[in-house]
Every structure is written in structure tokens, then in C-alpha cells.
Amino acid sequence: MKKVAFICVHNSCRSQMAEALGKHLAADTFESYSAGTETKPQINQDAVRIMKDLYGIDMRDQYSKLLSDIPEPDIAISMGCGVACPFIGRSFDDNWGLADPTGQEDATFIETARMIEKMIMELKERLMSEEGSDGDE
DSSP states (O other): EEEEEESSSSSSSSSHHHHHHHHHTTTTTTEEEEEESOOOOSSHHHHHHHHOOOOOHOTTTOOOOOGSSSOOOOOOOOEEOOOOOOSSSSOEEEEOOOEEEEEEEHHHHHHHHHHHHHHHHHHHHHHHHHTTTTTOO
């Protein structure tokens, strides 16, 4: 099973939401991790609340991690860098281009969560079709 890492600088909001949604929606297709090049003492509590309200996902045990804290990913996805993407030692496989909702209204968090959900499902579908085209392994 492929390991997918969702990466942003602080690993405190978007990447955490993507890790939680990946585990919730695509655990049968890929392993989900999140990390950053820096950490925060606590992940974004608005993200924790919104994910619980929208999906029933409890993110209270998730915490900000460095790239060195997770397994080497097969696929590395930038959540959206704004000015500059963090350097992770290799190229990103994709950049989802999502603005950080930190400090915004709930509606912005909900919109971000829904976009992440859509992209998780597209990634799942793509990986499932790639697996199916590999033959009878």
C-alpha cells in the first residue's frame, strides 16, 4: 500500500485535515501521514472542531510532526505554499494549492475540508485505477 504524505510548513491545519480525511475515506487504498518542516505546539483547534462537526472525525490525538517523524512517502503532496513551498529533499508529486484557513471564519474551514475531501477521493480513484492496470499481481 502506498504511503501518502500531506505536507505544509507547520503541519497544524490543512495537512492534519488531509491526514484525518485520508485515514477516514481511503485507508483501504493508501496510508495517510502529515508532516511539516516546522512544528506547532498544538494543531489548529478550529480544524479539530470542524472535522468533528462535518465528518465525526476526532483529531484530538493528532499532533504536529516533522518530515523525519513519518515513514518515507511514496507520494508527497504540498497543501499549498503561498509564497514558498518547504524543501522536503525531493520534488512534490502534487500541489493542492489550498490557502491556509487559520484565523478565518468557519465557512472557510468547511470549504477547505470539502476541497480536501474531493482531492482525497480523486487521489484514491487514481491510485485504485493504477493498481488495477498493473495486472494480476
